Amino acid sequence: MKTFFGEIKLFLSSPWRVVLFLLLPPLITVYFGVVFQNGVVEDTRIVIVDQDQTSLSRSLVQNFKDNEGFRVVQYEEQIEAGLNLIRQEQADVVLALPEGFSQDLKSGKKPSIYLGINGANMAISSNATKRASAIILTFNAGIEITRLQAKGYAPVEGMSMAQPVQIQVRQTGNPTGSFYDFLIWGLIGAIGHFPILLFSVTAFNTEEEGLRIPVFLNRFLVYVFFGVTELLLSILILVTLFPVDFKGDISALILLAALFSMAVTALGMLLSLVIRERTHALQIATVVALPALILSGHTWPMSGMPQLLQVLGHLEPLTYFANPLRTLALTGAADSSYVQDCQVLLLMIILFLGVSLMVIGGGKAVSRWKRAQITKSASLS
Numbered sequence: 001m002k003t004f005f006g007e008i009k010l011f012l013s014s015p016w017r018v019v020l021f022l023l024l025p026p027l028i029t030v031y032f033g034v035v036f037q038n039g040v041v042e043d044t045r046i047v048i049v050d051q052d053q054t055s056l057s058r059s060l061v062q063n064f065k066d067n068e069g070f071r072v073v074q075y076e077e078q079i080e081a082g083l084n085l086i087r088q089e090q091a092d093v094v095l096a097l098p099e100g101f102s103q104d105l106k107s108g109k110k111p112s113i114y115l116g117i118n119g120a121n122m123a124i125s126s127n128a129t130k131r132a133s134a135i136i137l138t139f140n141a142g143i144e145i146t147r148l149q150a151k152g153y154a155p156v157e158g159m160s161m162a163q164p165v166q167i168q169v170r171q172t173g174n175p176t177g178s179f180y181d182f183l184i185w186g187l188i189g190a191i192g193h194f195p196i197l198l199f200s201v202t203a204f205n206t207e208e209e210g211l212r213i214p215v216f217l218n219r220f221l222v223y224v225f226f227g228v229t230e231l232l233l234s235i236l237i238l239v240t241l242f243p244v245d246f247k248g249d250i251s252a253l254i255l256l257a258a259l260f261s262m263a264v265t266a267l268g269m270l271l272s273l274v275i276r277e278r279t280h281a282l283q284i285a286t287v288v289a290l291p292a293l294i295l296s297g298h299t300w301p302m303s304g305m306p307q308l309l310q311v312l313g314h315l316e317p318l319t320y321f322a323n324p325l326r327t328l329a330l331t332g333a334a335d336s337s338y339v340q341d342c343q344v345l346l347l348m349i350i351l352f353l354g355v356s357l358m359v360i361g362g363g364k365a366v367s368r369w370k371r372a373q374i375t376k377s378a379s380l381s
Contacts, residue, residue, distance in 0.1 A: 006218075007218045016183070024377060048072055049075075052097045053102075061352075063138070074091065094116035117129060152278070184238065193318055201282065201284070202278050204269065271285065295316045
């Protein structure tokens with residue numbers, strides 16, 4: 001116990017370690033919370049090209065103006081002028097209604113609407129496409145209902161005939177489709193695991209030969225303790241300062257954070273024992289940490305990755321923290337998938353710690369052999 005508190009004192013003696021380990025991750029969490037707090041992309045800049053200039057075309061344009069997802073920034077006469085604004089990054093979407101749009105609708109034809117979207121930003125393009133499709137679908141239904149009513153059908157009958165198929169969508173896990181809820185939980189894991197790995201990978205490569213197992217275990221526990229503290233502090237700040245709900249059980253969260261912190265610390269300390277040069281160890285830690293969020297399948301489904309990257313993703317501890325954390329936060333479910341992720345993290349801990357203890361034991365054996373050789377040489381001389 002004395003050694004444990006001595007390791008805590010040693011940890012806190014470095015202001016740089018305290019800042020990077022305990023202060024920087026919560027501050028970065030606040031930064032991401034501010035960036036993504038709206039949850040969805042709003043005020044997408046749209047250019048209107050209304051070449052029809054009729055009441056129907058103006059009605060459709062008004063529907064776009066009334067939608068909170070769009071903000072009209074310019075009216076142009078030609079499509080190319082609107083596309084130039086997109087190229088100059090002054091607009092995101094061009095909506096063009098051709099001449100004769102209203103006449104074609106009234107005569108039963110199906111006029112085309114031009115929608116030019118800047119695909120360079122997938123968040124903007126996917127959101128704009130989704131919102132525009134919903135607006136146009138509603139507009140089409142309204143036109144068809146009006147036409148049927150003119151033929152003598154009752155409003156209810158007209159609606160049923162205009163929309164014969166009703167779609168019922170139930171989106172689970174992230175009901176609002178918020179980018180905020182989609183990204184933020186994985187970012188907490190990615191931010192949090194970097195300092196844990198960074199400092200644990202430099203824990204022992206300056207130690208002399210003969211490192212004792214009690215010292216290793218006490219330092220391991222101290223790094224795990226501060227790792228869990230940092231992760232939970234970041235989550236507490238997130239749910240306190242920003243519009244985020246955590247629906248899961250606190251004990252399930254603490255267990256997941258503890259296992260994740262232990263797995264990352266054990267991996268880092270194993271690298272620290274194997275790679276004696278600190279600079280090389282830090283380089284390896286950076287290579288391991290930087291692609292972790294992508295490899296975890298949190299932002300891009302692992303099934304869409306090449307086979308090699310899928311294998312690397314399954315070897316990354318963040319995979320078994322970021323995804324169950326998001327599920328736990330959004331649905332509150334600690335189901336069989338959660339249990340399986342915890343089991344994988346536990347297996348990683350056992351593997352990394354086991355190999356580390358073998359390395360320490362091997363180092364002791366080498367030290368004893370060297371001392372024996374020196375004693376033998378001295379006696380012969």
